[in-house]
Amino acid sequence: FDGAKLPAILNSLECQNNNQKLVLEVSQHLGENVVRCIAMDGTEGLVRGASVQDTGAPITIPVGPATLGRIMNVTGDPIDERGPIKTDKRLPIHTEAPEFVEQSTSAEVLATGIKVVDLLAPYARGGKIGLFGGAGVGKTVFIQELINNIAKAHGGYSVFTGVGERTREGNDLYHEMQETSVIQLDGESKVALVFGQMNEPPGARARVALTGLTVAEYFRDEEGQDVLLFIDNIFRFTQAGSEVSALLGRIPSAVGYQPTLAVDMGGMQERITTTQKGSITSVQAVYVPADDLTDPAPATTFAHLDATTVLSRGISELGIYPAVDPLDSKSRMLDPRVVGxxxxxxxxxxxxxxxxxxxxxxxxxxxxxxxxxxxxxxxxxxxxxxxxxxxxxxxxxxxxxxxxxxxxxxxxxxxxxxxxxxxxxxxxxxxxxxxxxxxxxxxxxxxxxxxxxxxx
The missing domain is CATH 1.10.1140.10 (Bovine Mitochondrial F1-atpase; Atp Synthase Beta Chain; Chain D, domain 3)
Structure with a gap:
């Protein structure tokens, strides 16, 4: 690049690769006219000397009601083969968290209509909830019921973000949502889906949570809604961050994670909050590597959570669903000054x-x-x-x-x-x-x- 026109950090660059648009995000400036970027898709087939355009802005994605019932990827392109997303509203995925003066400070409970949650570990409106559970104890069904209940009881929309999980599960979720009328292809859908799954390069997995968050922020700030944001799985966000960090040549810190772990996590979690206009309540599935709760990734996540919902295999074996463990699930909201x-x-x-x-x-x-x-x-x-x-x-x-x-x-x-x-x-x-x-x-x-x- 010409030194005077060096793209800013976090700017989005575009180039052609095998006749497909490839989006790159500027991550470092090396000297006066070279930048190092993170690719949002596979880089096989790139050649030296190929022309790259600076878009002059961060990655922007389509937002608004047109995204409901649709599936998009990290750069906001639809991946459900149902044509372009019909909206002229686009927002950058990197923004600042709301200022203190914009935030709402009152502690309110978000009623979910699920007895065990509302009674024993109530969710905060605009809070962050960790959903812990192994395979096959009912995480997905629990998430779908929450989406359904929030739409019924509060008329709110939901955003589901698949971060580094199995593509098959994303596909199953999409079809199950159609069966349960959460998504209606020709009618009113209640949820927007954003996916960056296991097969994507680390750049896409490290940014897809921000794409989902941006879709949710639009509903909160422009439409004054109470939005539910699901992130499955928050650990993969950290994992992708550590892969990107290694590729950028940063020296790793504890257990091989990125030195910027707390900043990456905080930068995203701080944007999930209640403002004077509306709220984003997030439910984050947390994978605990090797069941070690002291691992830096889950330990950093815990610092941000207001409530934890633990799904237990012992309870699902009794045939009790939702298999929420009533003694292990905790909430900051269970306080006589808040709930009475x-x-x-x-x-x-x-x-x-x-x-x-x-x-x-x-x-x-x-x-x-x-x-x-x-x-x-x-x-x-x-x-x-x-x-x-x-x-x-x-x-x-x-x-x-x-x-x-x-x-x-x-x-x-x-x-x-x-x-x-x-x-x-x-x-x-x-x-x-x-x-x-x-x-x-x-x-x-x-x-x-x-x-x-x-x-x-």
Whole structure:
């Protein structure tokens, strides 16, 4: 480049490679007229001396309602073979986080309609939630239900960003969303999809989270919406950053990660916040390498999270879905000053009774129920009912289970659990509490079961 026209750092450059547009992002200035770039796609076939144009701005992507129901890649090009995204609005993927004066400081709970979450580990409006879970415990279904409920209860849109995960899963998610009407090809869709999957070069995987975030920021700032942003998987964002860092010749820091780990993570997470206009609430699936929570990648992520939802295999084996672990999932919002004393007391009492049941399980396994005192027997009975009652039929799983999905209001959730704790459900069978919405429907189901038993 001519020294006077050297492209700025983070500018997007374009060149032709095998008759395809290749986007490069300026990362370093080497001397007065050479820049080092990160490629957003494969670089096979590039030759020395090929002409490169400076676009004069960072990578810009299409935003607005036209992105709903569509799939785009890191540079904003549609990859769902349904033609161009019809919008003239474009925004750069690199922007500053909102200023302090623009941010909203009040702590509000975002009701999700999922009992176990709303009661025990409530989400903050504009907060960041970590979703932990191994393979096959229901992360995807949980995410789909959240998208569905936010659209129903709040009329809000969602953005799903696939960062360095399996392409097959992205494809499955897209088709499942069509089946569950979250995406309607000819109607109203509730979600925009942005993918930069495992097969992409590290440059694309390190930037695709910012592309998804930019789509969400438009809905927040221009349309004043409460947006849900899903990132699957936040670890891959860090991993891609470390690959790029090595390619740029930076000296690695702890465990081989990039020296700029905290800055990269902070730069993205700080943009996810509540402003006076609207909010972005993000749910981030967190992969924990080798189950080591002290690894720099998950450890840096934890610093930003307001709530954690842990999906546990033990609970999914009991057939309880959503398989959220009620004792392991935590939230900053579960504080009497935020949720109110009534909610706080009910939640702690539920956790207490489940913890007591957990500690009695060894005795039950060795000696059986008969050896327990009357008080302990009652605790176990109520705890088992609460455990069943923490399950819930999902709207998006209706096609598989045949049970109509339930969205439970927060007040209903609290009063239902209070009813079980006070012994109102003691005369009902355990099965009555499995896969129902509120206490009234559990009662109706219980009476129906008892009536059937009597008639036999």
């Amino acid at each position: 004393q009534d909610h706080y007391d009910t939640a702690t009492r539920v956790q207490q009774i489940l913890q007591e049941y957990k500690s009695l399980q060894d005795i039950i396994a060795i000696l059986g129920m008969d050896e327990l005192s009357e008080a302990d027997k009652l605790t176990v009975e109520r705890a088992r009912k609460i455990q069943r009652f923490l399950s819930q039929p999902f709207t998006v799983a209706q096609v598989f289970t045949g049970i109509e999905g339930k969205l439970v209001d927060l007040k209903e959730t609290i009063s239902s659990f209070k009813a079980i704790l006070s012994g109102e459900g003691d005369n009902l069978p355990e099965g009555a509490f499995y896969m129902v919405g509120d206490f009234a429907s559990a009662k109706a189901k219980g009476e129906k079961i008892l009536a059937e038993l009597e008639s036999q």
